[in-house]
Amino acid sequence: MESVTGASLAQLPDEMFKFILQPVSMPDCAGRLGQLILRGRPAISTPNYVVPTSRGVIPHLSQDNLQKHTNISTVYVPLEDFIEKSHAKAPLYNTPAPNGESPLRQYIGLPDRHLSIFGLRRVPNIPCPAHNTDSSVAISTSVGFRSLEVEQYHEAVRKLKADISTSLPDLINTKVASAKRIEKSADRTRAWLRDFVEDIGEETGLPFFASIPPHETELLSLYLSDLKDEYNSHISGLCVYSPSTVSGLPGALRDIPTICLTDPSSPQAVLAAIHAGVDLLTVPFVTKSSEHGIAFSFTFPGWPQTPNQPLGFDLWSTSHATDLSTLSTNCTCYTCTRHHRAYVHHLLQANEMLAWTLLQIHNFSVIDAFFSAVRQSIKGRTFEDDMRTFSRAYESELPALTGQGPRVRGYQMKSIGRGEPKKNAKAYGKLDEQVQKLSEAESGVASPEGDADYIEAHGGAKKVE
Numbered sequence: 001m002e003s004v005t006g007a008s009l010a011q012l013p014d015e016m017f018k019f020i021l022q023p024v025s026m027p028d029c030a031g032r033l034g035q036l037i038l039r040g041r042p043a044i045s046t047p048n049y050v051v052p053t054s055r056g057v058i059p060h061l062s063q064d065n066l067q068k069h070t071n072i073s074t075v076y077v078p079l080e081d082f083i084e085k086s087h088a089k090a091p092l093y094n095t096p097a098p099n100g101e102s103p104l105r106q107y108i109g110l111p112d113r114h115l116s117i118f119g120l121r122r123v124p125n126i127p128c129p130a131h132n133t134d135s136s137v138a139i140s141t142s143v144g145f146r147s148l149e150v151e152q153y154h155e156a157v158r159k160l161k162a163d164i165s166t167s168l169p170d171l172i173n174t175k176v177a178s179a180k181r182i183e184k185s186a187d188r189t190r191a192w193l194r195d196f197v198e199d200i201g202e203e204t205g206l207p208f209f210a211s212i213p214p215h216e217t218e219l220l221s222l223y224l225s226d227l228k229d230e231y232n233s234h235i236s237g238l239c240v241y242s243p244s245t246v247s248g249l250p251g252a253l254r255d256i257p258t259i260c261l262t263d264p265s266s267p268q269a270v271l272a273a274i275h276a277g278v279d280l281l282t283v284p285f286v287t288k289s290s291e292h293g294i295a296f297s298f299t300f301p302g303w304p305q306t307p308n309q310p311l312g313f314d315l316w317s318t319s320h321a322t323d324l325s326t327l328s329t330n331c332t333c334y335t336c337t338r339h340h341r342a343y344v345h346h347l348l349q350a351n352e353m354l355a356w357t358l359l360q361i362h363n364f365s366v367i368d369a370f371f372s373a374v375r376q377s378i379k380g381r382t383f384e385d386d387m388r389t390f391s392r393a394y395e396s397e398l399p400a401l402t403g404q405g406p407r408v409r410g411y412q413m414k415s416i417g418r419g420e421p422k423k424n425a426k427a428y429g430k431l432d433e434q435v436q437k438l439s440e441a442e443s444g445v446a447s448p449e450g451d452a453d454y455i456e457a458h459g460g461a462k463k464v465e
């Protein structure tokens with residue numbers, strides 16, 4: 001049954017965008033099933049995951065591997081990845097895009113079957129030292145911090161034509177904020193949405209989602225009532241930054257899809273977000289785990305008979321050096337059907353980039369099966385019981401990261417200033433052993449002239465006159 005469609009709110013041409021909610025009601029659980037349909041892309045069953053990209057790509061997955069060996073449907077692309085010093089001169093804007101295609105899609109070479117969601121900042125991102133102002137937002141580019149005019153972001157949305165764009169929120173960097181600052185955050189987010197609607201209107205013909213900053217919903221009541229009454233004909237969905245925001249949303253805003261740009265620490269945190277009613281959420285922990293040699297081993301809901309199983313295992317561990325078993329039992333991904341743990345362990349030890357590719361393929365296969373099982377569980381109305389089973393069956397956190405990952409870039413890690421230890425291990429040494437030998441030779445300890453007699457006296461080579 002089609003209960004409510006996003007298109008009825010968004011008034012988009014020819015039902016370009018549609019969100020169909022399936023009627024599954026569970027007491028004490030806001031988790032729900034839906035279908036997100038955007039013309040020209042395959043329908044996406046929700047709840048589902050969104051993969052954050054880094055400078056336009058999913059780390060370690062080339063476009064052919066992405067298509068052949070994963071079921072990833074949606075990617076998140078942040079603007080701050082592409083604009084370094086000058087916003088206007090960014091090559092992203094000069095990409096030829098014939099027939100009204102999206103320059104963003106052309107620039108990053110995103111295959112047609114993947115949905116692109118566009119926002120300003122990475123997930124997760126580095127807090128900027130500067131604050132937002134009424135007309136600009138602080139961002140962190142690959143060459144440092146800077147600010148971007150709100151109008152420039154709107155211009156980017158208009159030019160780049162991502163499948164779904166999100167409006168700008170005024171997010172607060174500090175952990176604690178005064179009531180005045182929270183009020184200002186709500187006011188700015190509202191003002192920027194108003195400008196967004198005025199600047200863009202129906203021009204792109206593509207849906208956009210209204211951002212809601214992560215404050216208590218009582219403090220956002222004015223903004224939320226505006227979303228519901230004034231802007232409901234313009235927005236196709238909501239973009240939140242904490243799953244807890246969803247629980248406080250008024251019923252009138254629950255018929256449209258909600259994406260959560262968040263950094264859950266574990267699959268349990270993902271389940272909690274789905275339980276709260278999030279339809280799509282980012283899962284940065286998958287790439288982070290792959291990069292540190294962790295292979296996921298969980299399934300949903302798992303088996304309560306064997307409690308406290310690890311959620312994954314560390315392939316850097318030498319215990320896998322001769323282990324010829326697959327990464328995970330019953331996994332049918334490319335990695336598990338062709339390789340074994342010992343091989344991936346060897347690749348990690350040898351600093352071979354292929355290790356991260358194989359782990360990404362496996363881990364995304366596990367997370368895909370996890371979401372698929374969650375949807376089945378909601379459909380069968382057993383989601384809450386299954387959540388409890390999962391909590392009993394698995395440890396609460398992913399394994400600790402012990403192994404070395406790829407080189408960390410400046411835009412991935414905040415600098416703490418002077419005296420900070422090096423983020424990346426030395427890739428190449430100075431052949432220290434050779435340097436030592438050379439200095440010994442120069443000092444005469446092992447030079448042929450100086451020690452020939454010594455060598456001969458000790459039963460070494462004979463000196464020839």
Ligand SMILES: [Zn+2]
Nearest residue numbers: 331333336362
């Ligand atoms: Zn696998």
